Amino acid sequence: MARKIQVINGGAVPAAMNSSQNPNPKSQAPLALILFGSPGSGKGTQSKLLAKALGIPQISTGDMLREHVRRGNAVGTKVEAKMKAGILVKDYVVNQLVEERLAQPDAANGFILDGYPRTRAQAEVLCGILSPRGVQAVVIHLVVDYNVIIARLTGRRQCPVCGTLYNVTSKPPKVPGVCDLEGAKLIVRDDDREEVIRERLDEYEKQTRPLIDFFRETGNRLYEIDASHDNPQAVFGKIEELIRKS
Ligand code: ADP
Numbered sequence: 292m293a294r295k296i297q298v299i300n301g302g303a304v305p306a307a308m309n310s311s312q313n314p315n316p317k318s319q320a321p322l323a324l325i326l327f328g329s330p331g332s333g334k335g336t337q338s339k340l341l342a343k344a345l346g347i348p349q350i351s352t353g354d355m356l357r358e359h360v361r362r363g364n365a366v367g368t369k370v371e372a373k374m375k376a377g378i379l380v381k382d383y384v385v386n387q388l389v390e391e392r393l394a395q396p397d398a399a400n401g402f403i404l405d406g407y408p409r410t411r412a413q414a415e416v417l418c419g420i421l422s423p424r425g426v427q428a429v430v431i432h433l434v435v436d437y438n439v440i441i442a443r444l445t446g447r448r449q450c451p452v453c454g455t456l457y458n459v460t461s462k463p464p465k466v467p468g469v470c471d472l473e474g475a476k477l478i479v480r481d482d483d484r485e486e487v488i489r490e491r492l493d494e495y496e497k498q499t500r501p502l503i504d505f506f507r508e509t510g511n512r513l514y515e516i517d518a519s520h521d522n523p524q525a526v527f528g529k530i531e532e533l534i535r536k537s
Contacts, residue, residue, distance in 0.1 A: 320425050320427070321347075321399065321401035321402075321424075322345070322347065322402075322429065322534075323401065323404070323421055323426045323427070323428040323429065324345075324347075324401070324403045324404065324428070324429050324431065324534070325404045325407075325408070325430045325431065326404065326406075326433065327430050327431060327433070327499075327502070327503075327506075328432055328434065328435065328518070329435060329440055329492065329499075329500075330440070330488070331440040331441075331443040331444040332434075332435045332440065332518060333435070333518055333523060333526060334405045334406060334433060335351060335353075335354075335405055335406075336523050337431075337433065337523065337526060337527060337530060338405035340523065340524075341527070341530065341531075342403055344527075344531065345534075346400075347397075347398075347401040348397050348398060348402050348403070349403045349405055350389065350393070350402050350403065350404050350405065350407070351406050352385050352389065352405070352406045352407040352409075353405070354405075355388050356374060356380060356385075356388070357374070360374065366388070369381075374481075374482060375481045375482060376482075376487060376490060377482050377487040377488070377489075377490035377491040377494065378490060379409055379410065379494050379498060382410055382413055382416075385409075385413060386416045389416075389417070390420060393420060404417075404428075409495075409498060409502075410498045410499065410502075411501070411502065411505055414502055414505050414506075414509075427510075427511060428506075428511050428512070429511070429512045429514070429534065429537055430506050430512065430513045430514065431514050431516060431530055431533075432513060432514065432516065433516055433518040434515050434516065434518060434519070435518050436519045439519050439520070440492070441488070442460065442461075443458060444483055444491075445483070445488065446458045446459040446461070447479070447480065447483050448464075448468070448477035449477060449480055450470035450472065450473050450475050450478075451475055451477075452470065452473040453470065453472055453473050453475075455470060455471070455472055455473075457470075457477060464477065512537055514533050514537070516530060516533075
C-alpha cells in the first residue's frame, strides 16, 4: 500500500462516531490503531475517547504495567524500578503482555494501542502479529510542542483514590490540590517528578521517535496531527475524521 503522510490542522469537529459502524469502513480487516507520540502528547486521553466511540479496546502498556506493580506480582516487581526512573522496561516483558492481550476475544474486531510499540524490537514483534492476520496498522502521531509537553507533565496531578487526572493550569480541580470527586489530596505521580520527566523524554527521543522511519519504511499508514493547542475534543474530532477517510 502506498505510503501516506498527512498533516491535519484544524477543521470542524464531526459528530461522535456510532460504535455500531465499522470503524474501518474501507476495509474488512480489523482496525489496528496506534496512538504515537511523546509522553504528555495526549495518547491516553485520545485512546479512551476513541475506544468509546469505536467500540474497540484501548490497550495501554503503561496502564497494564502499573496494574502489575499495584498487584505486586512477578512482572510488577521486575518493572517497578524502571518505571519509577522513567526508563523503558525490557522489550520481552512488554511484548509478552501485548501478545497475550491481543489474543483475547475483545481485540478480534480491532484495538487501539497506547504507548506501544516504543522500540524497534517492539514494532517488529507487532508487525509479526499483525501481518499474518492481514492487518495493517494506522498510526496517529500526536505532535505537540516541547514547551507544552513540559507544562502538561509538570502540572499533572492525580487523585490517589479514584485516579482522576488534573492539571494545575489546563484542568485544575475546584479546590486547589483536592480531588473534586473524592476530596482526597492530589499527588504527583512518581514518574511526573522533574528529573524523571527528563528521562522519559530522553527515552522517547532515543528509542521511540525513530520508529516514525520504521512506520514509513514498512508502508504503514502514518498521519501526523498537530495536537499542541486544541482541546481534547477537537483533537479527537481530527482523528475521527481521518479514520473515516483512511
Ligand atoms: P508516558 O507515555 O506518559 O510516559 P505511560 O503510562 O505510557 O506514560 O508509560 C509509563 C512507563 O511505563 C514508561 O516510562 C515505561 O517505563 C513503561 N512503559 C510503558 N509502555 C512501555 C513500552 N511499550 N515499552 C517499554 N516500557 C514501557
